[in-house]
Amino acid sequence: MTNRRDELAANLARVEERIAAACAAAGRARDEVTLIVVTKTYPASDVRILSELGVRHVAENRDQDAAPKAAACADLPLVWHFVGQLQTNKVRSVVGYADVVQSVDRSRLVTALSREAVRAGREIGCLIQVALDAGASGRGERGGVAPGGVEELAGLVAGAEGLRLDGLMTVAPLTGEYAGREQAAFERLMDLSTDLRRVRPTATMVSAGMSADLEQAVAAGATHVRVGSAVLGVRPRLG
Numbered sequence: 001m002t003n004r005r006d007e008l009a010a011n012l013a014r015v016e017e018r019i020a021a022a023c024a025a026a027g028r029a030r031d032e033v034t035l036i037v038v039t040k041t042y043p044a045s046d047v048r049i050l051s052e053l054g055v056r057h058v059a060e061n062r063d064q065d066a067a068p069k070a071a072a073c074a075d076l077p078l079v080w081h082f083v084g085q086l087q088t089n090k091v092r093s094v095v096g097y098a099d100v101v102q103s104v105d106r107s108r109l110v111t112a113l114s115r116e117a118v119r120a121g122r123e124i125g126c127l128i129q130v131a132l133d134a135g136a137s138g139r140g141e142r143g144g145v146a147p148g149g150v151e152e153l154a155g156l157v158a159g160a161e162g163l164r165l166d167g168l169m170t171v172a173p174l175t176g177e178y179a180g181r182e183q184a185a186f187e188r189l190m191d192l193s194t195d196l197r198r199v200r201p202t203a204t205m206v207s208a209g210m211s212a213d214l215e216q217a218v219a220a221g222a223t224h225v226r227v228g229s230a231v232l233g234v235r236p237r238l239g
């Protein structure tokens with residue numbers, strides 16, 4: 001049986017090669033793109049190995065799994081990103097370990113994050129999650145605010161105590177006009193980022209691309225890719 005450290009090191013090397021190749025193809029410097037490893041459903045022991053292998057950014061999507069894992073890894077020099085749909089009753093817990101919340105998609109969440117960040121004496125980076133498949137409700141299947149709601153929500157974050165507006169995030173839609181057109185979706189996110197930065201010049205993060213479509217995200221201009229299964233293996237259950 002291969003040892004887990006060797007397995008993770010080999011997977012990480014392959015992902016690194018893919019990112020480097022995508023940067024080269026797009027005429028971008030490798031250091032313009034930050035790898036975030038999505039460790040959801042995998043144990044704290046894997047997070048520890050990844051840290052030893054040089055990973056600096058990790059992401060989780062469920063507070064129940066993330067909170068104990070982050071506590072077990074509190075000694076490691078990691079930046080923790082929260083990327084899942086976030087209920088307001090979980091905000092206090094998430095603010096305890098997350099450095100960046102990438103799934104900010106409604107004003108009530110901004111209010112709750114701000115209150116808990118102030119209470120904890122922390123500054124939390126926030127990305128507005130954009131739903132490019134938002135229907136008439138103005139919200140996406142998997143969270144996110146419609147493009148037309150980005151500016152208002154960004155303004156709320158920028159004015160909220162304890163929060164820092166860092167940029168935008170999206171997940172490539174499975175339905176709607178962008179289904180199967182990942183690069184077009186990510187280019188749309190970049191256009192929204194360009195618009196946002198005219199008003200909020202420090203909101204420079206563009207988080208897009210996962211194991212299957214990181215090349216398209218890098219080509220479109222993403223600054224952060226969120227890669228799970230290509231590093232850790234295919235998850236045994238939906239996470």
Ligand SMILES: *Cc1c(COP(=O)(O)O)cnc(C)c1O
Nearest residue numbers: 038061083210211226227228229
């Ligand atoms: C799980 C997840 C990822 C990583 O997906 P993979 O296909 O495993 O790379 C990225 N972003 C979000 C929001 C996720 O929930």
